[in-house]
Amino acid sequence: MGNTLTTCVYCGCGCGLYLQERAGRITGASPSLHHPVSRGNLCVKGWHIHEFIHSSERLTQPLIRKDGVLTPTTWDEALSFTAQELGRIRDQTAGKGIGVLSSAKCTNEENYLLQKFTRAVLKTNNIDHCARL
Numbered sequence: 749m750g751n752t753l754t755t756c757v758y759c760g761c762g763c764g765l766y767l768q769e770r771a772g773r774i775t776g777a778s779p780s781l782h783h784p785v786s787r788g789n790l791c792v793k794g795w796h797i798h799e800f801i802h803s804s805e806r807l808t809q810p811l812i813r814k815d816g817v818l819t820p821t822t823w824d825e826a827l828s829f830t831a832q833e834l835g836r837i838r839d840q841t842a843g844k845g846i847g848v849l850s851s852a853k854c855t856n857e858e859n860y861l862l863q864k865f866t867r868a869v870l871k872t873n874n875i876d877h878c879a880r881l
């Protein structure tokens with residue numbers, strides 16, 4: 749049983765919070781009063797961040813739709829399939845068939861790499877960020 753100081757992963761604000769643990773399970777979250785970003789505050793997502801950790805609905809492995817059914821697969825197969833399909837769609841639609849949404853959960857560097865990948869590899873300017881959804 750104890751509290752662990754960590755950073756909320758839901759968005760780029762990076763609020764500080766404590767995760768409460770009991771008997772090997774995360775049971776709650778509370779704000780860090782002295783965190784320089786959040787200063788004792790959390791939004792509703794931060795207060796409930798512990799709830800997804802043990803959710804039975806959480807995806808824990810990649811899935812590929814086969815014959816209309818989402819089927820568990822390996823990361824190697826999922827990544828190969830994704831690369832193959834993105835290449836096929838890019839070539840068939842001259843990049844117009846692909847749109848990419850980046851995430852506030854990513855670092856600046858990851859967002860930079862994603863726009864580079866989108867423009868240089870996928871050959872499209874169809875890239876945006878979840879902050880504008």
Ligand code: SF4
Nearest residue numbers: 756758759763791794
């Ligand atoms: S508590 Fe809310 S505002 Fe703070 S990082 Fe988490 S999601 Fe973002």
